[in-house]
Amino acid sequence: MITKLRVDITVEDICKGFVYNEYEGRGLFGLSGKLTIQPEYQRNYIYADGKRDVAVIDSLIKGYPLGLIYFTKVAEDKFEVLDGQQRITSFGRYKTGKFAITDSNGIPRYFDGLAKDLQDKILNTELTIYECEGTESEIKEWFKTINIVGVPLNEQELSNAIHSGPFVTKAKEEFSNSQNANIQKWSAYISGNVNRQDFLRTALDWVSKGNIDDYMSRHRYDNNIDELKAYFNSVIDWISSVFSDVEDTMKGLKWGELYETYHRQSYDPKQVSEKLKELLEDDYVKDNKGIYEYILGGCVDKKLLNVRIFDEVTKKSVYAKQTRYAEEKNISNCPLCAMGEDNNKTRIWKLSEMDADHVTAWSKGGDTDIKNCQMLCKTHNRAKGNR
């Protein structure tokens, strides 16, 4: 790879012919049309938050260093921004009046309303740019390396870069497009940010059963995303048909895995809804996210709910009471051992040899409080728990 350091390009040069696409959330071109600012494989513009974009302009005004910018030379006099697209898009958006900064008196200033000397200071800032020439794989390999500076690319953004092509382009149109009217519906079940590729990542995770890069690599040159879309929609439709309510705790569950495991079973949405409400309101259930799988699995695996257990004070107090009683009657302090006929019939277990048990099972409405607590020897407790 050949690299060349350039310090002759100013902010003004970059802003010539600047085009920003509001719909796609991307800066498109600059440097009089010679520069592609956010190539397809780059993430969308994420600095438009009134903080990071403003900080870029403040840095220009104060003369702070902006850090290195990297271009790749794609043809004679044609470049793409490899690193620095967020900063460059901020220049262009400010110059074209897309946002304001706040001056020292707290007054918002768009570029056109800025004092001439400050305008000049911004436009005349010379940038430090490395121009690089190499093969696609050299450049992408290097891209992975340099992206440790600034806002690092997340996993999916990196995957998009590595597998860039028609498939990624189409997939981003569907799953990374904040204008897509379905996003609101999807976000009931998926957490994260559309622009940071979290929805795309989820869709790929589901269809590929977790083998995202492998899937992207196999489909890299596909001209359609039919399978990805169909699978994704099947999962979403399945969730919304089984669970008619939308609850906060649904967001970000491993729906792909749940779909794979349970979608062949039938459910009565009304019963599911009632059970869900009941469990969400149950103070003893500590893991509200586990409720969904618990219900899907037929309300059997209580571990998923992480039901509140008896505290140490309760256990000690119940132990002491049971043991006193057992010693008086000369029977075991485990009530189940006491009913038996073997050697343990009169055995006094130590506290450490016993576990707390719900007399009336939690799943049958038994409370986790001292009135519903009994101590059993570990063997009996285990035997009871398995029933």
Ligand SMILES: [Zn+2]
């Ligand atoms: Zn026992």
